[in-house]
Amino acid sequence: MTTIISRRTFTTGLAAGTAAAAFGLPVRRAKAAADFTLKFAFNLAESHPITTRAREAAARILAETNGKVDMQVYPNNQLGGDTDMLSQVRAGGIDLFLNSGINVLSTIVPSASIYGLGFLFPDYAAVWKTMDGELGEALRVRISKANLVPMDKMWDNGFRQITSSTKPIATPADLKNFKIRVPVGALWTSMFQAFGAAPTSINFSEIYSALQTKVVDGQENSLANIYTANIFEVQKYCAITNHMWDAFFCVANKRNWEALPQDARDIVAKNLNMAAMAEREDMAKLAVSLKGTLTEKGLIFNEPDTAPFRAALSDAGFYKEWRAKYGDELWGILEKSVGKLS
Ligand code: X2X
8 A cells, every 4th residue: 555645735834844944943854753763862962073973873873773773872971971871771771872891881891991901002003903803792791791792893982091181191190089070890999999099980071060169170081072072161280190090881771672673783783883983983083183172272281191090000000900800711712812911
């Protein structure tokens, strides 16, 4: 049977659309309801490249599934902070969640944080060789055991830099008792304790107000987040420490994922992975260009010698302690890719 659109319905719809456009209102198109709606949530700002690429993926998924799969993108902690979003993706209220393996995801899969160990990667070539290689695969296996389905490609969250409202951070001594916000993950707290700082775990949803009200004096993040989450407005100095690199796993609630027909799953996974690859390129460019942009916004940059920071972690027994926690198998896989650590 063919659907008959009466001329009357058609012209009425058109007239309404034209009128809406004339008044600058969004034009509502009549759309068949999708068979599957997926909620895709994360903590990043609307203007972060992750959001842009996620929205592109959503449009492609809708087109390639002929309107059957409608992936709705919720950036900027719209569905709650990370701790909350993690509970929701586990319960099935959120279908897809982007989260760092070092962040709240590590509260249920502790080993997922291993790639966040200080000063592991000199550059992006080393990063992707490791995370698209054996280590990334080993971590995805561990995440799967927690009833979450990880997509193959991680989304870049960048090399991290330390910002402060009180003083430039030039040496490890400057971090002594420094009140710094870190995400909610044991490795982060441990690393800044090893530096002698005073870390406080705070979700990204609260970072701006925590800095603004001086609950903490500093934080550490990629330049992309310092810019898109407006952190530069409440911070004065930025030390290019590259002390760690971070990225997000894209994980699906297992039950909801398996409720999708296989062909739809393939289309969703393919487009999420493609979006991650495009976003990696965006981030690599931003890491270079944002220094100028942020300087114009008034942020004062310094480039400390990082060797003493690395030595401080080593001297505090940081690597030794975490080697015991991660275990020899995972540590061996990591060292195969990045070289001996001590
Ligand atoms: O919370 C952060 O600092 C962020 C956005 O970088 C992470 O999700 C780890």
